[in-house]
Amino acid sequence: MEYEPVIGLEVHAQLLTCSKMFCGCSADYAGAPPNTHVCPICLGMPGSLPIINQTAVEYTIRTALAFHCEIPPYAKFDRKNYHYPDLMKGYQISQYDLPLSRNGQVLIDDAGATKRIGIRRVHLEEDTAKLAHIDGASLIDVNRAGVPLMEIVSEPDMHSVEEARLYSLKLRQVLRYLGVSSGDMEKGAMRFEANISLRPAGSQALSTTRVEIKNLNSLRAMVHATAFEIDRQSKLLRAGQPVEQQTMGWDEVRGVTYTQRTKEEAEDYRYFPEPDLPHLEVSRAWVENMRSRLPPLPDEKRDHLVRDYGLSLYDANVITAEKEIADYFDRAAEAAHARQVEAKAVANWITGELFRLMKDSATEIEAVKIPPVQISELIALVNSGMLSTTIAKQVFEEMFVSGGTPAEIVRKRGLAQISDAGALVPVVERVIAENPQPVQDYRAGKEAVLKFLVGQVMRATRGQANPTLAADLIKQKIESTR
Numbered sequence: 001m002e003y004e005p006v007i008g009l010e011v012h013a014q015l016l017t018c019s020k021m022f023c024g025c026s027a028d029y030a031g032a033p034p035n036t037h038v039c040p041i042c043l044g045m046p047g048s049l050p051i052i053n054q055t056a057v058e059y060t061i062r063t064a065l066a067f068h069c070e071i072p073p074y075a076k077f078d079r080k081n082y083h084y085p086d087l088m089k090g091y092q093i094s095q096y097d098l099p100l101s102r103n104g105q106v107l108i109d110d111a112g113a114t115k116r117i118g119i120r121r122v123h124l125e126e127d128t129a130k131l132a133h134i135d136g137a138s139l140i141d142v143n144r145a146g147v148p149l150m151e152i153v154s155e156p157d158m159h160s161v162e163e164a165r166l167y168s169l170k171l172r173q174v175l176r177y178l179g180v181s182s183g184d185m186e187k188g189a190m191r192f193e194a195n196i197s198l199r200p201a202g203s204q205a206l207s208t209t210r211v212e213i214k215n216l217n218s219l220r221a222m223v224h225a226t227a228f229e230i231d232r233q234s235k236l237l238r239a240g241q242p243v244e245q246q247t248m249g250w251d252e253v254r255g256v257t258y259t260q261r262t263k264e265e266a267e268d269y270r271y272f273p274e275p276d277l278p279h280l281e282v283s284r285a286w287v288e289n290m291r292s293r294l295p296p297l298p299d300e301k302r303d304h305l306v307r308d309y310g311l312s313l314y315d316a317n318v319i320t321a322e323k324e325i326a327d328y329f330d331r332a333a334e335a336a337h338a339r340q341v342e343a344k345a346v347a348n349w350i351t352g353e354l355f356r357l358m359k360d361s362a363t364e365i366e367a368v369k370i371p372p373v374q375i376s377e378l379i380a381l382v383n384s385g386m387l388s389t390t391i392a393k394q395v396f397e398e399m400f401v402s403g404g405t406p407a408e409i410v411r412k413r414g415l416a417q418i419s420d421a422g423a424l425v426p427v428v429e430r431v432i433a434e435n436p437q438p439v440q441d442y443r444a445g446k447e448a449v450l451k452f453l454v455g456q457v458m459r460a461t462r463g464q465a466n467p468t469l470a471a472d473l474i475k476q477k478i479e480s481t482r
Helices: 052-067 161-178 221-239 284-292 298-309 313-320 323-338 343-361 373-383 389-402 406-413 420-434 436-443 451-458 465-481
Strands: 002-012 078-079 092-094 104-110 113-126 131-134 137-141 148-154 188-198 209-214 246-251 256-262
Touching: 002 161, 002 221, 052 148, 052 284, 052 313, 078 298, 092 113, 104 148, 104 161, 104 313, 113 161, 113 343, 131 148, 161 188, 161 221, 161 298, 161 323, 209 221, 209 420, 221 246, 221 256, 256 436, 284 298, 298 323, 298 343, 313 323, 313 343, 313 373, 323 373, 343 373, 373 389, 373 406, 420 436, 420 465, 436 451, 436 465
Parallel strands: 209 246
Antiparallel strands: 002 148, 002 188, 078 092, 104 113, 113 148, 131 137, 188 209, 246 256
16 A cells, blocks of 8 residues: 655744843844753743733744735733753743634745645744763753744644645745745754654545654754654554654654654643733734735745746746845846846856855855945946956856946956957957968858857957957958958
8 A cells, every 4th residue: 555644744943023022131142152042931931921022923824924824813822731841941932722823824836836835833932951961971051942832733734744844935935035034954943843643645634643753953954854754654554553642753864753652642742821920812903014024025025036027937936935035036127127137147157156256265245245236236237348257257256256336347357348450350360370270171061160269369358359359350351352
């Protein structure tokens, strides 16, 4: 029997707030010495009382609106009770039966087909402390404890590892466009938990037995762990053995999942309302104000580039994959319009030469020295005939390194394209004299040889000759000496 996976993801994203979820400690703890961003509330000291971070609530509702969720009029916080060393109070303040949102969706594109992935809820909780296991000892850093953590829970609508990967990338993309989370997985700002079960291929039934893989700290880990677990369960079922419901961990070194504990159900956490925090009343006016301030999101931006700038769907997807790249292109395209330069040409330079230089130098777009306006300035020089495309690429590389303007670099290095026939005639005559056989071949009707001769002129002028003019002069010279 063939089986297909049923996958649901819980994605945890740290929010970009200045302070923590329930206290005034700085949430910017990355790189700080251990246990320096803490207070009695972070440490769970008796008598300390939490205060709700309003910005974190707003960020969560904004995210829910971006995913087309319903926003109920009331929400509350709950205590999720479990005992683990990184949980300072012995419980986590989270949300259970009255979250900030529910019933949304995300659209992903898989091999040209659009698929809807349901969002069960987007809710808010606090992050835990961080454990480090060194030389047989377990050390704890409380800096992370209490950082606002948004949890996005999907419906079990994914049926392949690729769908789970595309869904995760789409979430990260939207969060970055909204500016609510960095999505930086290397710093633990985005983490995954995968719920996986198998069912007979073609069946619509949901398995009652599922395995949860906890604490997947990167997209790569999520993809590999999910693929391994699907394979593990498939082998068990084909061998006639049951799949046990349990919580698993992921061993990155060995590339295997391993049992942590029997899978808990919601009642095992003994949720009850957080007595130290009031219920939240979410007014319609507040929600609509946040909805009106949502920025253009990736799909909307992509469609705009295709519709209004004539970009291919592929190029539009490449440019909008990261908000910073999309913003850079917007500024470059605006400057291009003023110079009567096509936005499509701007896109070609960004996705071609700029991306190549960024990759080779491991440079992020924020550190690129070329102001967006200078992309169209360079293209305008090519369009005017002042620069050949070959020389323009050399100029672009220097712009990338030095930050100089195209005009400055061309003037300083004397790189302007030679479009003066009088200056090119001596070069053309020398090339014809030095290449008698190709000249003879051209006279015999082999017109493709003309490209070789033009190439020799370009080489002699270090790429500065106007290639169209060079070709015309070569043809004229050969014809005149028959």
